[in-house]
Amino acid sequence: MLRKAYVPGAAALAALLLGGCTGGSSSDGGADNANPGGSEPTTAAAQPGRYRTLPEACHAVGHNTLDSLLPGIKQIMDVDQRDKAYEGQATLTYDTDRKVGCRWKVDSSDATDHLYVDFERVVSYNNTVSDDDQAQSVFAAKREAAHLPEPTATESSASTSESQSGSDAGSGSTPSSSSSSSPSPSSSTSSSSSPDSPSSSASASGDATPPDLQPRVLSDLGDEAFVDDALGNAGSTARQRTVTVAFRTSNVVVTIVYEEQPATAGIVPDSKEMQDNARKLAARLADSLGG
Numbered sequence: 001m002l003r004k005a006y007v008p009g010a011a012a013l014a015a016l017l018l019g020g021c022t023g024g025s026s027s028d029g030g031a032d033n034a035n036p037g038g039s040e041p042t043t044a045a046a047q048p049g050r051y052r053t054l055p056e057a058c059h060a061v062g063h064n065t066l067d068s069l070l071p072g073i074k075q076i077m078d079v080d081q082r083d084k085a086y087e088g089q090a091t092l093t094y095d096t097d098r099k100v101g102c103r104w105k106v107d108s109s110d111a112t113d114h115l116y117v118d119f120e121r122v123v124s125y126n127n128t129v130s131d132d133d134q135a136q137s138v139f140a141a142k143r144e145a146a147h148l149p150e151p152t153a154t155e156s157s158a159s160t161s162e163s164q165s166g167s168d169a170g171s172g173s174t175p176s177s178s179s180s181s182s183p184s185p186s187s188s189t190s191s192s193s194s195p196d197s198p199s200s201s202a203s204a205s206g207d208a209t210p211p212d213l214q215p216r217v218l219s220d221l222g223d224e225a226f227v228d229d230a231l232g233n234a235g236s237t238a239r240q241r242t243v244t245v246a247f248r249t250s251n252v253v254v255t256i257v258y259e260e261q262p263a264t265a266g267i268v269p270d271s272k273e274m275q276d277n278a279r280k281l282a283a284r285l286a287d288s289l290g291g
Contacts, residue, residue: 049131049251057102058088072108114259131251139248222247238262241269
């Protein structure tokens with residue numbers, strides 16, 4: 001009886017040992033497959049941009065600045081009408097966290113002045129592309145659409161010399177000229193690149209705009225910037241000048257369009273004065289954004 005009871009127990013022990021060895025092998029195999037992606041590199045999500053909201057465009061420009069750019073505003077005698085002129089007109093938008101703008105138009109005894117300010121917050125929906133990189137692409141397309149002329153050697157030397165002397169009325173230093181990604185001759189037509197900006201069939205020529213005020217890249221505003229200067233063709237009416245300043249700070253692109261139409265035929269708006277005013281406004285907006 002004792003011998004018969006011993007045999008089944010030995011068989012059970014052998015089965016248990018055999019199963020343990022087999023299970024160990026299976027467990028080792030399971031451990032090999034427990035982390036199949038452990039050796040694969042992980043892709044970090046692209047960083048979001050600095051800005052999550054936008055300022056209220058019609059409140060972004062102060063009264064003193066509007067007085068400088070729109071001199072006719074102080075000539076409005078009716079207080080209510082003058083206050084309405086200061087308020088401007090907000091552009092239609094469906095998402096104020098993504099795009100806002102404002103327009104002002106004021107008539108004076110000497111000219112009609114227009115001002116347009118646009119803020120665009122760029123957001124990338126591609127996890128591998130950051131908001132800043134997407135905004136950089138958007139700005140590059142805007143700059144290319146402006147067809148900035150390639151500076152001549154003389155213009156580049158003059159700009160460099162002025163930059164070293166720090167003689168810039170707009171922001172303390174003269175921006176250096178540089179070519180855009182789509183250069184064109186310096187006498188080519190230049191137009192505003194903002195689709196929401198007032199339209200103009202202006203053409204900037206070397207005779208109308210001094211060489212150092214030709215459309216060009218700016219190096220002292222935001223992360224990147226440019227100024228465009230377009231003068232309307234001569235005709236029976238006064239020649240309208242359109243100055244555009246655009247800059248990018250992180251994932252926000254700001255566009256300023258400043259136009260002046262003289263009331264008297266033969267009068268040409270001053271390029272330097274208009275560019276200085278537009279660039280001063282751009283510098284204030286950049287400071288308000290913290291860029």
